Amino acid sequence: MSDRIFAATRKGLFTIERRGGGRWEVSATEFLGDNLSLISVDPRDGTLYAAQDLGHYGTKFQRSDDGGGSFTEVGKPTYPEKPEGLEDRDAAGKEVPWNCEKIWAFAAGGDDEPGALWCGTIPGGLFRSNDRGDNWTLVESLWNEPRRKQWFGGGADMPGIHSICVDPRDSKHVALGISCGGVWVTRDRGETWDCRADGMRAAYMPPEQAFDPVIQDPHCVVQCRSAPDVLWAQHHNGIFRTTNGCEQWTEIESAQPSSFGFAVAVHPNDPDTAWFVPAIKDEARYPVDGQVVVTRTRDGGKSFEVLREGLPQQHAYDLTFRHALDVDGDGERLVFGTTTGSLWVSEDQGDQWHPVSHHLPPIHSVTFA
Amino acid sequence: MVRVTFTANLERHLSVPAADVEGATVREVLDAVFAINEPLRSYVLDDQGALRKHVNVFVSGTQVRDRGDLSDAVRGDADVYVMQALSGG
Numbered sequence: 001m002s003d004r005i006f007a008a009t010r011k012g013l014f015t016i017e018r019r020g021g022g023r024w025e026v027s028a029t030e031f032l033g034d035n036l037s038l039i040s041v042d043p044r045d046g047t048l049y050a051a052q053d054l055g056h057y058g059t060k061f062q063r064s065d066d067g068g069g070s071f072t073e074v075g076k077p078t079y080p081e082k083p084e085g086l087e088d089r090d091a092a093g094k095e096v097p098w099n100c101e102k103i104w105a106f107a108a109g110g111d112d113e114p115g116a117l118w119c120g121t122i123p124g125g126l127f128r129s130n131d132r133g134d135n136w137t138l139v140e141s142l143w144n145e146p147r148r149k150q151w152f153g154g155g156a157d158m159p160g161i162h163s164i165c166v167d168p169r170d171s172k173h174v175a176l177g178i179s180c181g182g183v184w185v186t187r188d189r190g191e192t193w194d195c196r197a198d199g200m201r202a203a204y205m206p207p208e209q210a211f212d213p214v215i216q217d218p219h220c221v222v223q224c225r226s227a228p229d230v231l232w233a234q235h236h237n238g239i240f241r242t243t244n245g246c247e248q249w250t251e252i253e254s255a256q257p258s259s260f261g262f263a264v265a266v267h268p269n270d271p272d273t274a275w276f277v278p279a280i281k282d283e284a285r286y287p288v289d290g291q292v293v294v295t296r297t298r299d300g301g302k303s304f305e306v307l308r309e310g311l312p313q314q315h316a317y318d319l320t321f322r323h324a325l326d327v328d329g330d331g332e333r334l335v336f337g338t339t340t341g342s343l344w345v346s347e348d349q350g351d352q353w354h355p356v357s358h359h360l361p362p363i364h365s366v367t368f369a
Numbered sequence: 370m371v372r373v374t375f376t377a378n379l380e381r382h383l384s385v386p387a388a389d390v391e392g393a394t395v396r397e398v399l400d401a402v403f404a405i406n407e408p409l410r411s412y413v414l415d416d417q418g419a420l421r422k423h424v425n426v427f428v429s430g431t432q433v434r435d436r437g438d439l440s441d442a443v444r445g446d447a448d449v450y451v452m453q454a455l456s457g458g
Contacts, residue, residue: 033381055457056423057382057412073383073408079416099416 002328002368005335006048006068007343008036011361013050015068016335016343024345024356030071031062038323041369042108042117042132048369049117049133051103059100059121061133067369076100077119077127077136090159091152091215096123102156107164110171120161120176124151128190139190142176147195147214151181154217154236162322165223165231175231175246177221182213183233185246199249203237204282219262220322222274230271234264234322236282241301243271252301257288263325263336267349270331272300275350277320277336286317294336294350310353311344318342323365337363371398373449375409383408395426396439398449413451423457426450 003018013036015028031052037059038051048064050071062071079098082088088096102122109116119127119136125143127136142148151159156179163177172189175196182197197213205215217236224230229245238259239252253259258278267273276295279285287293292311295304312318318338325336334350337343341360344353371392375385388405392398403410415421420436427433427450433441443449 054382054412056421056453057379058415058421060382060411076411078411082417097415097417 001330001333004067004369005326005345006039006041006367006369007337007360007363008039008050008323008365009337009341009361009363010035012036013039013068014360016345016356022347022354024354026357026360028068030068036364037102037104038106038365039367040106040365041367043329044108044111044114046369047132049106051106053102059103061103061119063133074133075129075135077103077121077125077138079125080138089149090123091150094153094157096158099123100125101158102160104160104162105164105176107166107174110166110168113171116171118164118166118174120164120178122153122156122160123158124148124160124178124181126161126164126176126190141191142184142186142193145193148181150214151178152215154179154219163218163221165221165228167223167228168225169228173245175221175223177218177233179219179236180215180217182216183218183221183231183246183249196246197249198247199242199251200233200235200240201238201251220264222264222266224266224271225268227271230266232264232266232274234261234276236260239264239276239301241274243300250301252297254301255295255297255304256306257293261320262322263320265325265327265334267327267331268329270298273298273331273349274301275325275327275334277325279319285319287319290315290317292316292318292338292342294334294346294353296350307346307350307353309351310346310355312342316340321364324363326366326368328368333368335366335368337366339363371443371445371447371449373398373402373451375451376453378453379409379412379451382412385409391445392443394439394443395428395433395435395441395449398443399426399439399451423454425452425454427452 005016012032013030017027037053050062052060082098105120117129126139165175167173200216218233233240240249260281294307318340370389390401
């Protein structure tokens with residue numbers, strides 16, 4: 001069980017620890033005032049990585065080797081010099097900047113490649129480090145893939161990679177979630193890629209393009225650790241699941257009160273159990289009836305429970321972003337944070353929720369550590 | 370020598386003492402500073418070497434116009450200020 005949580009927010013990084021009597025409280029702060037887009041832990045060695053999104057001074061990567069006690073700035077993903085005269089436009093005709101606008105996804109490589117990290121960014125570049133983040137290289141095979149021109153921004157002006165799933169059985173096998181660009185898979189550590197979003201449906205496109213894999217908007221994609229062929233996606237207009245390693249996705253339509261949202265977490269040892277934090281829908285991004293709930297399925301999406309014990313049920317307008325829900329390594333404890341600065345923890349798979357704070361800055365990312 | 374001074378706001382992130390360097394353009398002046406303070410580069414310039422959107426540079430009181438190539442001329446006795454723009458805050 002994890003007794004510690006990190007929350008990356010609009011105005012700093014917060015450490016939250018479990019005290020006596022099961023009380024969780026903020027125990028430390030770092031980078032106060034700075035916008036953090038992501039916080040993540042390398043499960044191989046416990047190293048903590050925080051991504052800054054400094055409004056004036058750009059994106060930065062910070063690494064902590066002592067569990068968050070101190071951080072050191074490491075290298076940041078940097079796009080290569082754009083060739084003179086090259087025209088690079090997205091599907092909407094907008095010029096794609098060759099500039100790291102946001103660090104939006106992070107994943108440790110496999111156990112057989114120590115020091116290897118993956119990083120996803122807006123405007124759609126995937127980066128790889130082989131030295132714990134000191135140096136990053138753009139994965140040009142994906143950046144130069146012609147179908148990248150079909151991607152477009154979802155929420156942000158430019159497309160971005162927000163989810164990276166490294167197959168625990170085979171570190172060369174990686175799946176990416178891209179808004180809006182579908183799901184992309186490599187089986188050779190990034191030398192070649194293919195779009196694997198068959199079965200996903202885009203309600204925001206004309207009917208004849210609704211099932212085009214390359215324009216899908218998965219908001220978040222997660223992979224079951226013990227059954228890596230099972231991945232869940234909270235998509236822009238629904239929930240999707242694959243049980244065959246992204247070969248085919250199936251829409252899950254049974255979630256109530258809504259299947260719209262950003263975040264999803266899957267139980268590390270049970271591919272049929274997953275959690276979501278729904279909002280009404282894309283043009284009304286707040287909880288149905290102003291009631292914060294978490295939905296949970298234990299049967300692969302055939303049915304959902306609506307979990308609300310301990311969560312506000314009147315005039316609550318919290319929205320949970322895609323990286324702001326996490327489950328611990330045992331699948332028992334969950335945490336989620338919201339744009340309103342609320343953060344709740346559950347120690348029983350979501351049956352009951354305990355408030356940690358309602359006054360944090362807007363929360364972008366949480367992780368157990 | 371050209372004296373280059375940085376907004377104190379940058380001190381929250383890294384050390385930026387004023388520097389006396391040679392250079393005939395904004396690009397040359399900033400490159401001379403980065404040669405002695407490489408981590409500063411990504412705070413001032415984006416991946417393509419242009420001024421960051423919300424960073425302003427003044428040469429002897431005049432805000433630079435060429436934010437991409439940084440070709441504005443700098444006289445040998447100029448004062449250069451690298452400032453945090455009000456935009457982006």
